[in-house]
Amino acid sequence: MSAALDELFARCRAEGRAALIxxxxxxxxxxxxxxxxxxxxVAEGVDAVEIGMPYSDPLMEGPVIQAAHQASxxxxxxxxxxxxxxxxxxxxxxxxxxMGYWNPVHRYGFERWAADLKAAGGxxxxxxxxxxxxxxxxxxxxxxxxxxxxxxxxxxxxxxRIAVVGRTNRGFVYAAAVMGVTGARAEIGTGxxxxxxxxxxxxxxxxxxxxxxxxxxxxxxxxGFADGVVVGSALVTALAEGGVDAxxxxxxxxxxxxxxxxxx
Amino acid sequence: MTPRxxxxxxxxxxxxxxxxxxxxxxxxxxxxxxEALIAALDELTAAHLAAKSDPVFLAELxxxxxxxxxxxxxxxxxxxxxxxxGGARILLKREDLAHTGSHKINNVxxxxxxxxxxxxxxxxxETGAGQHGVATATACALFGFDCTVYMGEEDTRxxxxxxxxxxxxxxxxxxxxxxxxxxxxxxNEAMRxxxxxxxxxxxxxxxVAGPHPFPMLVRDFQRIIGVEARQQCLDLVGxxxxxxxxxxxxxxxxxxxxxxxxxxxxxxxxxxxxxxDGVETGRHAAPLTAGQPGxxxxxxxxxxxxxxxxxxxxxxxxxGLDYPGVGPEHSYLRDTGRATYSGVSDAWAMQALDRLAxxxxxxxxxxxxxxxxxxxxxxxxQVAAGRRAEDLVIIVNTSGRGDKDVDTIGxxxxxxxxxxxxxxxxxxxxEGEQP
Numbered sequence: 001m002s003a004a005l006d007e008l009f010a011r012c013r014a015e016g017r018a019a020l021i022x023x024x025x026x027x028x029x030x031x032x033x034x035x036x037x038x039x040x041x042v043a044e045g046v047d048a049v050e051i052g053m054p055y056s057d058p059l060m061e062g063p064v065i066q067a068a069h070q071a072s073x074x075x076x077x078x079x080x081x082x083x084x085x086x087x088x089x090x091x092x093x094x095x096x097x098x099m100g101y102w103n104p105v106h107r108y109g110f111e112r113w114a115a116d117l118k119a120a121g122g123x124x125x126x127x128x129x130x131x132x133x134x135x136x137x138x139x140x141x142x143x144x145x146x147x148x149x150x151x152x153x154x155x156x157x158x159x160x161r162i163a164v165v166g167r168t169n170r171g172f173v174y175a176a177a178v179m180g181v182t183g184a185r186a187e188i189g190t191g192x193x194x195x196x197x198x199x200x201x202x203x204x205x206x207x208x209x210x211x212x213x214x215x216x217x218x219x220x221x222x223x224g225f226a227d228g229v230v231v232g233s234a235l236v237t238a239l240a241e242g243g244v245d246a247x248x249x250x251x252x253x254x255x256x257x258x259x260x261x262x263x264x
Numbered sequence: 265m266t267p268r269x270x271x272x273x274x275x276x277x278x279x280x281x282x283x284x285x286x287x288x289x290x291x292x293x294x295x296x297x298x299e300a301l302i303a304a305l306d307e308l309t310a311a312h313l314a315a316k317s318d319p320v321f322l323a324e325l326x327x328x329x330x331x332x333x334x335x336x337x338x339x340x341x342x343x344x345x346x347x348x349x350g351g352a353r354i355l356l357k358r359e360d361l362a363h364t365g366s367h368k369i370n371n372v373x374x375x376x377x378x379x380x381x382x383x384x385x386x387x388x389x390e391t392g393a394g395q396h397g398v399a400t401a402t403a404c405a406l407f408g409f410d411c412t413v414y415m416g417e418e419d420t421r422x423x424x425x426x427x428x429x430x431x432x433x434x435x436x437x438x439x440x441x442x443x444x445x446x447x448x449x450x451x452n453e454a455m456r457x458x459x460x461x462x463x464x465x466x467x468x469x470x471x472v473a474g475p476h477p478f479p480m481l482v483r484d485f486q487r488i489i490g491v492e493a494r495q496q497c498l499d500l501v502g503x504x505x506x507x508x509x510x511x512x513x514x515x516x517x518x519x520x521x522x523x524x525x526x527x528x529x530x531x532x533x534x535x536x537x538x539x540x541d542g543v544e545t546g547r548h549a550a551p552l553t554a555g556q557p558g559x560x561x562x563x564x565x566x567x568x569x570x571x572x573x574x575x576x577x578x579x580x581x582x583x584g585l586d587y588p589g590v591g592p593e594h595s596y597l598r599d600t601g602r603a604t605y606s607g608v609s610d611a612w613a614m615q616a617l618d619r620l621a622x623x624x625x626x627x628x629x630x631x632x633x634x635x636x637x638x639x640x641x642x643x644x645x646q647v648a649a650g651r652r653a654e655d656l657v658i659i660v661n662t663s664g665r666g667d668k669d670v671d672t673i674g675x676x677x678x679x680x681x682x683x684x685x686x687x688x689x690x691x692x693x694x695e696g697e698q699p
Contacts, residue, residue, distance in 0.1 A: 107573030
């Protein structure tokens with residue numbers, strides 16, 4: 001497995017804070033602006049980066065990320081562009097993962113894709129529509145190429161399934177905190193805290209919470225009980241509406257949020 | 265039936281009557297969905313397996329199919345059509361005569377009973393041509409469930425009559441504006457609803473597609489078509505047919521007809537996909553004919569996709585076949601050679617629809633017309649290859665009636681004047697404004 005995520009979570013723990021993980025899709029609104037926004041995120045304190053692989057049918061995404069995927073594809077983003085984006089972002093030193101729906105990886109060939117992701121400097125992949133039971137060959141490819149496979153758990157997951165994900169994942173467990181698709185939410189329900197607790201009962205891996213976090217205050221709140229905070233739709237909205245400067249401002253606010261919980 | 269396991273590395277089982285325990289038909293099927301849905305899929309699998317051997321459930325389903333849906337549907341001897349099939353005898357399995365006008369009711373009544381057993385009160389569905397949506401809205405009215413149907417905006421225009429029917433039956437119809445605005449996007453949106461409301465909601469998938477257990481479950485509820493047809497053919501002809509022909513979008517009517525015949529090796533299984541402008545043009549909806557294996561909507565199967573794995577836009581005059589994927593068991597039947605599939609173009613299907621209307625007095629759905637075109641082609645090809653026409657018996661699954669398509673058909677053949685079209689458009693605009 002890749003050591004980068006282990007080191008990151010260990011360092012954050014030593015600092016008494018949660019890690020901040022930021023998401024933006026490759027190629028949105030263009031290849032260059034996406035790379036600029038992703039690297040700006042890191043400069044403002046985002047600890048690790050998820051690069052979304054644009055897909056025609058992203059069925060776990062709400063309207064904001066759906067629209068970004070579609071715009072990216074319409075702008076002509078190809079697999080090679082996603083990997084080039086990984087390379088540019090990984091060069092900042094921040095651990096860089098791809099969040100990708102399965103069919104594009106399946107079509108590319110997961111063995112070849114794993115090799116190319118590793119070569120680009122990626123540390124792992126989050127696969128929202130792949131479950132461990134369907135992934136034996138992908139897991140082999142991750143072992144061969146020293147990549148961290150990250151599967152998700154949800155509030156509806158049984159303890160047995162959470163245990164399977166805990167045994168299979170490397171790096172961290174991604175807890176989809178609410179039942180539903182991605183998108184900013186006014187409140188982070190108590191379900192997120194409960195889910196994190198259930199994951200901790202099954203595994204020692206760090207737990208990152210995603211789905212719904214959009215402000216520094218929410219990031220601070222989630223950082224109070226999770227090892228990592230994932231922010232996606234809010235950053236995509238910032239980029240769509242306010243450009244790279246807005247991404248910069250929101251990243252700084254979120255970075256402050258995950259640190260504020262340390263003193264809380 | 266006994267479960268069989270399929271080792272992808274080993275030789276394929278000649279009789280793929282069941283998927284393996286995790287829902288694989290050889291290398292196809294499975295579950296490629298967000299983790300959040302797995303618990304609901306497990307619950308559904310357990311409910312279905314229990315229901316299959318529950319005499320109370322089976323008796324209730326049988327009662328509904330008989331007294332509500334109008335089963336058994338007849339097998340009609342289509343004597344005048346047979347001259348267009350090289351003289352082969354054509355028998356029509358009349359699913360168009362089932363309540364709501366298509367085979368979709370068989371599956372929906374079964375799933376409505378399962379919904380009741382699971383204690384859920386809300387039902388969602390996707391629909392292309394609107395037939396599955398109408399059937400679902402019908403069952404929800406009967407059972408008293410809340411019903412939401414997702415339909416691509418493009419399809420709500422093509423099939424406005426069915427939108428009106430669903431609303432009349434009390435369903436909420438949500439026009440889907442994302443992506444290509446057709447069946448594929450309706451299914452995405454239904455999945456998004458389900459992942460959000462899964463605790464209270466059952467998703468009635470309308471085809472033998474989607475994550476396990478849907479391909480198995482929908483097939484089990486549609487098998488009644490083939491079970492009846494097999495016995496009816498034996499009673500009428502005294503032997504099994506030589507071929508079964510059905511249209512294939514997701515593939516539920518085809519699988520329902522084919523499945524009870526899988527062990528009958530003398531019976532050819534022929535699936536007709538939507539050839540659109542012609543498979544050679546690339547503008548079609550024929551993944552088994554011209555696609556590659558991939559993952560869409562929860563299972564691995566043949567798929568129309570570009571070299572990056574992005575789903576391709578499809579083309580078909582038929583909203584119900586205008587789908588880039590297909591049920592995983594069809595992919596398995598294709599690879600094992602048990603069934604053969606080919607694309608039927610829009611023009612060829614419409615010609616067959618016209619021929620069926622003029623020779624037999626039956627107005628079939630445009631989806632179904634693809635099967636008639638394929639059946640005539642198959643019959644003629646057999647005769648050309650030297651088989652005696654009088655020895656050939658073909659069963660065509662007449663999966664749905666064509667009332668919903670009269671507007672499209674009228675335009676295609678120029679059956680109504682410009683003035684008459686303008687008037688019908690006024691009516692449609694007015695309907696479209698209703699909440």
